[in-house]
Amino acid sequence: MATNLGLRKGAWTAEVEMRLRKCIGEHGEGNWHLVSLRAGLNRCRKSCRQRWLNYLRPNIKRGSFSIDEVDITIRLHILICLCKWSLIAGRLPGRTSNDVKYYWNTHMHKYMKEKPILDLKELSVIKPQ
Amino acid sequence: MATALQMEGRMLENLKKQLALAVRNIQWSYGIFWSISARQPGVLEWGDGYYNGDIKTRKTTQAIELNADQLGLQRSEQLRELYESLSIGEANPQSRRPSVALSPEDLSDPEWYYLVCMSFVFNIGQGLPGRTLANGQPTWLCNAHFADSKVFSRSLLAKSASIQTVICFPFLGGVIELGVTEPVPEDPSLIQHVKTSFLEIPYSTIISKKSMMVAGSTRIDNNPACTVLDQDILQNKLIAYVGSAELGINVSPNNSSNGFEPSQPAEGSFMVEGINGGVSQVQSWQFMDDEFSNCVLHSMNSSDCISQTFVEPEKAISTPKGEMAKQPCLQDLQECNHTKMNSLDFRSDDLHYQGVLSSLLKSSHQSILGPCFKNYHHESSFGLWNKGDLENFQRGGTPQMILKKVLIAVPQMHAVGLPESPEDICKRDEVWRPEADEIGANSALAERRRREKLNERFLILRSMVPSISKGDKVSILDDAIEYVKELERRVEELGSCRELAEVEARTKRKSQDTVERISDNYGDSNVSNSKRPLINKRKACDIDETSNYNVSKESSTDNVTVSMINKEVLIEMRCPWKEGVLLEIMDVVSNLQLDCHSVQSSASEGILSLTIKSKFKGSVVVSSGIIKQELQRLTRKF
Numbered sequence: 001m002a003t004n005l006g007l008r009k010g011a012w013t014a015e016v017e018m019r020l021r022k023c024i025g026e027h028g029e030g031n032w033h034l035v036s037l038r039a040g041l042n043r044c045r046k047s048c049r050q051r052w053l054n055y056l057r058p059n060i061k062r063g064s065f066s067i068d069e070v071d072i073t074i075r076l077h078i079l080i081c082l083c084k085w086s087l088i089a090g091r092l093p094g095r096t097s098n099d100v101k102y103y104w105n106t107h108m109h110k111y112m113k114e115k116p117i118l119d120l121k122e123l124s125v126i127k128p129q
Numbered sequence: 130m131a132t133a134l135q136m137e138g139r140m141l142e143n144l145k146k147q148l149a150l151a152v153r154n155i156q157w158s159y160g161i162f163w164s165i166s167a168r169q170p171g172v173l174e175w176g177d178g179y180y181n182g183d184i185k186t187r188k189t190t191q192a193i194e195l196n197a198d199q200l201g202l203q204r205s206e207q208l209r210e211l212y213e214s215l216s217i218g219e220a221n222p223q224s225r226r227p228s229v230a231l232s233p234e235d236l237s238d239p240e241w242y243y244l245v246c247m248s249f250v251f252n253i254g255q256g257l258p259g260r261t262l263a264n265g266q267p268t269w270l271c272n273a274h275f276a277d278s279k280v281f282s283r284s285l286l287a288k289s290a291s292i293q294t295v296i297c298f299p300f301l302g303g304v305i306e307l308g309v310t311e312p313v314p315e316d317p318s319l320i321q322h323v324k325t326s327f328l329e330i331p332y333s334t335i336i337s338k339k340s341m342m343v344a345g346s347t348r349i350d351n352n353p354a355c356t357v358l359d360q361d362i363l364q365n366k367l368i369a370y371v372g373s374a375e376l377g378i379n380v381s382p383n384n385s386s387n388g389f390e391p392s393q394p395a396e397g398s399f400m401v402e403g404i405n406g407g408v409s410q411v412q413s414w415q416f417m418d419d420e421f422s423n424c425v426l427h428s429m430n431s432s433d434c435i436s437q438t439f440v441e442p443e444k445a446i447s448t449p450k451g452e453m454a455k456q457p458c459l460q461d462l463q464e465c466n467h468t469k470m471n472s473l474d475f476r477s478d479d480l481h482y483q484g485v486l487s488s489l490l491k492s493s494h495q496s497i498l499g500p501c502f503k504n505y506h507h508e509s510s511f512g513l514w515n516k517g518d519l520e521n522f523q524r525g526g527t528p529q530m531i532l533k534k535v536l537i538a539v540p541q542m543h544a545v546g547l548p549e550s551p552e553d554i555c556k557r558d559e560v561w562r563p564e565a566d567e568i569g570a571n572s573a574l575a576e577r578r579r580r581e582k583l584n585e586r587f588l589i590l591r592s593m594v595p596s597i598s599k600g601d602k603v604s605i606l607d608d609a610i611e612y613v614k615e616l617e618r619r620v621e622e623l624g625s626c627r628e629l630a631e632v633e634a635r636t637k638r639k640s641q642d643t644v645e646r647i648s649d650n651y652g653d654s655n656v657s658n659s660k661r662p663l664i665n666k667r668k669a670c671d672i673d674e675t676s677n678y679n680v681s682k683e684s685s686t687d688n689v690t691v692s693m694i695n696k697e698v699l700i701e702m703r704c705p706w707k708e709g710v711l712l713e714i715m716d717v718v719s720n721l722q723l724d725c726h727s728v729q730s731s732a733s734e735g736i737l738s739l740t741i742k743s744k745f746k747g748s749v750v751v752s753s754g755i756i757k758q759e760l761q762r763l764t765r766k767f
Contacts, residue, residue: 066278066285067278068278068282068284068285069285071282072245072285072286075245075248076245078248079212079215079216079244079245079248080215087234090238090241090289091241091245091285091286091289092285092289093285093288093289
């Protein structure tokens with residue numbers, strides 16, 4: 001309770017993001033508990049990590065999912081059956097597990113509910129010709 | 130004689146090994162055989178595959194040491210198994226098998242690629258394999274990871290697995306796809322090389338190996354005395370001969386009978402066999418073969434049940450490849466009869482050994498020998514031997530166990546000089562066993578000692594912690610943890626109070642001196658409290674009675690003790706008694722959102738001792754330090 005006092009929550013400012021970026025550029029990923037100390041951020045380690053992994057990391061792809069990405073997401077989701085977003089995101093270059101999760105929950109969830117068992121054969125027909 | 134269909138089945142069966150061979154030889158990452166789906170004609174689906182790429186983790190639980198070849202095959206099997214279990218789980222997650230060797234987290238990127246490929250199907254003319262089949266031409270795709278998804282639908286997957294080059298070529302009515310993580314410039318000769326040297330030739334050698342096995346076992350059945358070396362030469366020659374022949378299904382009788390001629394040199398054959406995966410394997414199995422046949426022979430003499438298998442060697446020979454082996458086999462039979470006689474003469478001394486061997490093998494390992502012996506009277510027996518090539522080897526414990534048993538038991542029996550009954554052997558085994566048991570007993574003893582020590586320590590711990598509720602280990606540990614935490618908290622609290630007191634004492638010395646002179650007792654009892662920072666709640670009442678020796682000038686504020694358990698707050702305090710002090714204290718307490726449910730107070734010699742049990746009214750929880758400060762501020766006013 002007392003230790004959390006004074007830690008900042010909420011939106012990140014551009015200046016703080018730059019410091020985080022610079023710090024990770026110097027020391028590499030990992031050791032998140034040290035990051036806020038090194039960069040002089042008033043943030044907890046979890047906050048730093050998530051900000052980096054989901055927003056600041058280079059090569060993150062923005063924008064809507066392509067048909068290919070949707071195809072792989074569906075395939076893997078059917079295959080893995082569980083919501084292992086990081087596993088699926090690992091197959092999609094430039095997408096974070098958050099992106100995949102949000103995409104699934106906003107776009108595919110409804111569709112899968114209507115049609116719980118999706119036939120892979122059908123999928124192959126959906127694929128671009 | 131195998132029909133064309135059976136041959137096809139066998140062909141596909143061998144395809145896995147051939148694919149493995151080819152992929153490993155050119156050191157590519159994976160090979161997939163897309164075959165026409167049986168359920169959906171006109172659609173290419175996963176037929177078979179071999180994975181040869183990077184591996185993240187390898188479970189090290191396998192009992193047998195496997196070489197790279199077998200590891201690769203095993204990994205491919207496991208991947209397929211994983212895929213199948215996952216697709217079963219797709220239908221109903223409950224039925225998912227938990228015993229799959231791999232979990233999705235264990236896979237490397239290329240393995241994921243390989244795994245997801247299993248879910249793909251292609252219409253003919255669609256996708257890379259489909260188009261390859263439609264064109265009948267090999268396709269070479271460089272930069273597969275950047276390819277347009279219209280050309281290569283798995284390009285995104287390939288990108289994540291950094292597969293860069295993919296080739297496809299039609300083969301056996303399906304399509305073979307090979308992929309690698311490096312850029313490889315187009316090279317038609319590579320495809321040709323793969324096709325000719327791995328996918329086609331070994332196939333014929335595998336057939337020839339079958340026929341060789343037939344021939345080999347013919348010899349064994351008829352002539353137990355024939356040496357292993359002889360057989361090897363024979364086989365090698367057969368392989369060399371047939372292997373260089375075309376992709377023939379039938380090995381003509383002439384060919385094989387040529388093979389039986391003893392004078393032909395056996396050179397150049399090792400290469401072919403080497404490709405086919407392990408000379409030694411075959412040899413060792415041949416050796417076992419020989420042994421079995423020995424025992425079969427003798428058990429026949431003693432009219433054992435095993436001899437049934439021997440009774441129909443002719444049949445066994447004639448059924449699978451009858452027209453091929455008939456004539457030479459007859460010749461052999463005649464030859465063998467001579468050699469058999471000779472060998473029996475030679476080996477009359479060893480007779481009982483062989484009797485022992487047969488009894489040994491018969492006695493204990495019926496189940497282990499099962500598949501081998503079945504071969505002798507089963508119709509397609511020789512196919513089994515052959516097909517089992519790899520599987521048998523992977524179950525490699527079997528022949529080893531037999532050999533070990535033979536090696537251990539035979540000298541013992543020799544010492545006795547008589548062939549022994551299986552019961553005796555069993556007894557011997559029991560005599561041998563204790564040594565192993567002793568080791569086990571030692572470790573069991575050590576384990577027991579360890580457990581005893583642990584229990585003892587637990588008891589000690591239990592006796593040390595006052596607030597143990599239950600007797601089991603978990604609650605002992607839990608309570609101990611709680612207790613230690615509480616003690617730590619108290620140490621901290623008391624320490625901080627003391628510091629505070631010291632500071633205050635220094636600043637307020639002058640003013641407090643007078644106070645202290647007035648209330649000596651009050652000061653004294655405080656000292657006694659501060660001298661024992663770790664007193665238990667239970668003991669708190671005793672302290673009141675303890676006589677005080679040291680008179681300190683410091684005014685300690687430890688006259689207030691606050692302990693909190695969940696929302697229950699116990700306040701113990703002492704202060705000089707005055708009119709209305711109790712009321713004021715209760716005011717403070719209720720201001721702190723505390724709900725008192727019991728108050729005990731006693732005044733003696735002008736000192737009020739107060740014990741308040743209370744509870745927080747709402748969800749607001751004030752720390753014990755604050756409560757203490759408030760109360761101390763109150764007492765300081767007096």
